[in-house]
Amino acid sequence: ASMTTVEPPLAGDADVPAGVVTASAPMRALFAQVDRLRQSDATVVITGESGTGKEVVANALHRTSRRKGRPFVALNCASTPRDLFEGHLFGYTRGAFTGAVSDHPGGIRSADGGTVFLDEVAELPLDLQAKLLRFLENREVHPVGGARPVRVDVRILAATHQNLERAVADGRFREDLFFRLNV
Numbered sequence: 001a002s003m004t005t006v007e008p009p010l011a012g013d014a015d016v017p018a019g020v021v022t023a024s025a026p027m028r029a030l031f032a033q034v035d036r037l038r039q040s041d042a043t044v045v046i047t048g049e050s051g052t053g054k055e056v057v058a059n060a061l062h063r064t065s066r067r068k069g070r071p072f073v074a075l076n077c078a079s080t081p082r083d084l085f086e087g088h089l090f091g092y093t094r095g096a097f098t099g100a101v102s103d104h105p106g107g108i109r110s111a112d113g114g115t116v117f118l119d120e121v122a123e124l125p126l127d128l129q130a131k132l133l134r135f136l137e138n139r140e141v142h143p144v145g146g147a148r149p150v151r152v153d154v155r156i157l158a159a160t161h162q163n164l165e166r167a168v169a170d171g172r173f174r175e176d177l178f179f180r181l182n183v
Contacts (some may be wrong), residue, residue, distance in 0.1 A: 070114030
């Protein structure tokens with residue numbers, strides 16, 4: 001008869017997200033990293049193949065942080081139509097474009113005090129990468145059609161299944177944004 005050895009769960013269930021059961025050493029190491037990063041406001045890039053739980057990790061970072069009582073807003077950079085993404089991310093004012101019948105805060109302002117999760121960030125078009133970089137540098141959003149910037153306090157978590165260093169080398173991802181995200 002063979003005996004299976006299972007490592008004990010992580011010290012303190014708060015380190016492991018609700019609904020996640022793990023005993024493997026790599027997953028324990030991953031959630032130990034989450035525990036180390038939870039009180040930081042640093043931007044984090046989460047990498048891994050599709051379906052590996054990048055959003056689970058982002059949720060764990062948010063739910064164990066000082067921002068846990070504030071909103072967690074997930075935006076998928078690959079599934080939002082390109083022409084709508086700027087307003088979806090930064091917001092817009094009534095009348096900014098056809099169909100803008102009211103003001104919309106956008107994902108970043110909706111998460112004020114909380115966390116924004118940018119899934120598949122490598123899919124963001126270059127012009128919007130420049131606007132995201134500007135936000136990361138000064139923490140102000142410029143709503144589409146807005147007359148002045150709005151200051152916002154959010155933590156940015158980004159995820160991708162792509163190799164961002166290769167995307168930078170190929171000219172598909174801004175090098176300055178890569179360094180600003182990859183804290």
